Amino acid sequence: xxxxxxxxxxxxxxxxxxxxxxxxxxxxxxxxxxxxxxxxxxxxxxxxxxxxxxxxxxxxxxxxxxxxxxxxxxxxxxxxxxxxxxxxxxxxxxxxxxxxxxxxxxxxxxxxxxxxxxxxxxxxxxxxxxxxxxxxxxxxxxxxxxxxxxxxxxxxxxxxxxxxxxxxxxxxxxxxxxxxxxxxxxxxxxxxxxxxxxxxxxxxxxxxxxxxxxxxxxxxxxxxxxxxxxxxxxxxxxxxxxxxxxxxxxxxxxxxxxxxxxxxxxxxxxxxxxxxxxxxxx
Amino acid sequence: xxxxxxxxxxxxxxxxxxxxxxxxxxxxxxxxxxxxxxxxxxxxxxxxxxxxxxxxxxxxxxxxxxxxxxxxxxxxxxxxxxxxxxxxxxxxxxxxxxxxxxxxxxxxxxxxxxxxxxxxxxxxxxxxxxxxxxxxxxxxxxxxxxxxxxxxxxxxxxxxxxxxxxxxxxxxxxxxxxxxxxxxxxxxxxxxxxxxxxxxxxxx
Numbered sequence: 472x473x474x475x476x477x478x479x480x481x482x483x484x485x486x487x488x489x490x491x492x493x494x495x496x497x498x499x500x501x502x503x504x505x506x507x508x509x510x511x512x513x514x515x516x517x518x519x520x521x522x523x524x525x526x527x528x529x530x531x532x533x534x535x536x537x538x539x540x541x542x543x544x545x546x547x548x549x550x551x552x553x554x555x556x557x558x559x560x561x562x563x564x565x566x567x568x569x570x571x572x573x574x575x576x577x578x579x580x581x582x583x584x585x586x587x588x589x590x591x592x593x594x595x596x597x598x599x600x601x602x603x604x605x606x607x608x609x610x611x612x613x614x615x616x617x618x619x620x621x622x623x624x625x626x627x628x629x630x631x632x633x634x635x636x637x638x639x640x641x642x643x644x645x646x647x648x649x650x651x652x653x654x655x656x657x658x659x660x661x662x663x664x665x666x667x668x669x670x671x672x673x674x675x676x677x678x679x680x681x682x683x684x685x686x687x688x689x690x691x692x693x694x695x696x697x698x699x700x701x702x703x704x705x706x707x708x709x710x711x712x713x714x715x716x717x718x719x720x721x722x723x724x725x726x727x728x729x730x731x732x733x734x735x736x737x738x739x740x741x742x743x744x745x746x747x748x749x750x751x752x753x
Numbered sequence: 754x755x756x757x758x759x760x761x762x763x764x765x766x767x768x769x770x771x772x773x774x775x776x777x778x779x780x781x782x783x784x785x786x787x788x789x790x791x792x793x794x795x796x797x798x799x800x801x802x803x804x805x806x807x808x809x810x811x812x813x814x815x816x817x818x819x820x821x822x823x824x825x826x827x828x829x830x831x832x833x834x835x836x837x838x839x840x841x842x843x844x845x846x847x848x849x850x851x852x853x854x855x856x857x858x859x860x861x862x863x864x865x866x867x868x869x870x871x872x873x874x875x876x877x878x879x880x881x882x883x884x885x886x887x888x889x890x891x892x893x894x895x896x897x898x899x900x901x902x903x904x905x906x907x908x909x910x911x912x913x914x915x916x917x918x919x920x921x922x923x924x925x926x927x928x929x930x931x932x933x934x935x936x937x938x939x940x941x942x943x944x945x946x947x948x949x950x951x952x953x954x955x956x957x
Contacts, residue, residue: 493791493802494778495941496871496878595935605875606916607935651757651765697870697879699793699800701763723795723872731760734805 472536473586475616476570479530482612483601483677484592485583485718486522492596493722499702500602503677503718503741504581507545510634511585514542514562516626521589522599524612526582528744529573531612533584538567539620540587540629546579546742547636561633562587578639579742587629588621603677604719642668643743644750645736650705652695652727660687660729664705664713665751673745677719679706680743686711687729697725703732703740715740756813763802764813771869771881774799775825775946784819788812794870794945831948834913836862836904838953840924842892846906849889858953860884861925866911866949871941876915876933878943883911895921902927904951911951915941 475482485508488501502508502525509519524531529548535541542562543550550557551572557563559582565571576582592599592609601608612618653661669684687707700706704716706726715732717740730751732740743749754777755767768774778794781801788807793800803812838858847854866882873879883906891907896919899905903914905922914920915933928951932942943949 490790490802492875492940493793493800494871494945495875495939496873497875497940499791596940607875648758648760651759696796696798697872698765698795698798699759699763699791699802701759701800701802703760721872722793723870728759731758731763734761 472620473618474534474536475612475614475618476532476534477530477614478612479526479528479573481527482531483525483603484522484590484609484612484618485525485600486598487520488600488718489596489598489602489607493699496722497596497607498602498604498719498722500600500607500718501598502583504545504583504738506637506738507581507583510560511542511544511583512589514544514560514629514631514634515540515585515587516623516629517585517587517589521585521621522592523590524584524618526573526584528580529575529582532570532572535565535567535569535571536617537620538565538569540564541571542585543573543582544585545582546576546639548576548582549574558633560636562629562631580744581741586620587626588623591619591621602719604721639742642748642750643739644752645739646733647705647730647736647751647753648733650728650730653729655689655691655695655727656707656729657688657690663687664730665753668748668750669713671743671745671747671749675743675745677717679717679720680715680740682713682715682749684712687713689727695725695727697723700724700728701731703734703737704728705730705732717741754817756816758809759800761809762805762807763800764809764816766799766801766816768797768799770797772825776821777819778945779825780819780821786812786815796869825946826948829948831865831950832942833950833952834928834930835954836926836928836951837956838926839956840904840926842923843925846887846889846923846925850886852886857887857925860887861906861911862951862953868943868945868947868949869910870945871943874916874918876941876943877912878947880911880949881909883909889923891921892923895919899924900927902929902932904928
């Protein structure tokens with residue numbers, strides 16, 4: 472069992488979410504940076520879909536009531552166990568009673584703590600993920616919450632010392648594909664989206680990254696009927712300022728989608744922090 | 754049928770209308786193609802989300818040949834939702850529509866509805882079929898908390914709030930029907946295409 476000493480600005484339990492229920496209005500949810508969650512699990516010998524703790528902007532601290540192997544991936548940040556520095560993207564051992572402390576990431580936003588055996592908080596609709604849009608899954612973590620950890624006896628050996636760290640650029644460039652409603656916009660809109668830098672707005676969250684920058688102009692008026700939305704959809708509300716949907720996005724929406732992130736760029740979008748600039752290219 | 758790309762893992766199929774979207778949705782669920790992760794009907798579309806490893810071109814090519822049922826619901830009886838018509842906005846809806854309170858209730862309870870699609874929150878179905886005389890705009894300032902089971906209307910839609918949430922729809926009454934239960938399989942009483950009738954209930 473691990474106990475939350477301090478959650479930092481926001482910490483939630485996440486696994487690979489609730490696919491297959493979108494037609495019932497259930498968001499996909501799950502780790503915003505799925506790539507980092509999978510890596511964290513592999514590093515400690517867990518199945519890739521085991522639940523981890525997703526820390527937003529670091530700052531968390533956890534007490535281990537049982538000795539365990541653990542790993543931290545995603546936004547790189549200082550990791551200390553009982554006052555001793557540990558690297559990210561590498562498994563490390565925490566003794567019984569040991570305290571893990573996370574600093575603030577220099578780049579990126581979300582870091583993942585995997586514990587060998589996986590976090591075994593209660594499942595809702597097949598997943599342990601906290602969905603901040605619908606309220607499904609465990610509540611965001613608060614000091615004193617104890618998280619159960621699963622058995623590790625059946626797991627494979629830990630075989631990797633350190634994994635290559637993903638590079639997090641000062642101004643990331645995300646790949647986009649024309650969206651299903653790109654024809655609702657002027658020809659300039661796609662050119663604007665893929666040339667001007669956009670700035671990440673402070674009201675971004677796990678639902679979506681809101682962007683400030685040149686507005687995208689529609690070529691037709693009228694209402695689009697509500698339609699299904701995928702993670703990575705770049706939706707454009709009447710303000711013209713794009714919103715990039717992340718894991719907790721609503722399952723349907725009525726604003727046209729001008730472009731969709733290539734799936735390889737979705738984890739990069741999940742690491743954008745407020746105030747940061749981002750560019751898009753096709 | 755027009756098949757659009759929604760990124761590199763999904764297709765957005767334009768069906769032209771809601772009934773065709775429901776038929777395609779039913780056909781895709783029945784077919785249960787490997788590699789299809791989510792099938793999400795909208796007002797005139799069906800979103801088909803695939804596994805990243807799936808071949809989208811092949812999926813798109815197979816779609817036109819998929820046998821589609823004549824009736825998405827297979828002739829199923831409508832779901833009956835009991836309603837106690839004592840909603841906070843009943844008087845206001847009466848005023849906005851120029852109808853009496855009783856007439857608002859009568860019209861709401863006599864229409865045949867179909868769940869167009871779900872969204873907003875888990876189990877929240879947008880029901881089409883609302884009497885055009887009852888099409889009223891949503892409230893200018895949404896309530897911060899609408900109780901679960903609230904029976905409401907906004908624009909061309911009717912709905913029942915499956916769980917407590919903020920909301921700007923006009924409240925006509927409340928229902929004890931279990932719209933949403935995470936421990937039930939399926940958790941939602943309503944699915945896209947489900948037919949619905951509201952049945953007035955006397956206060957006990």
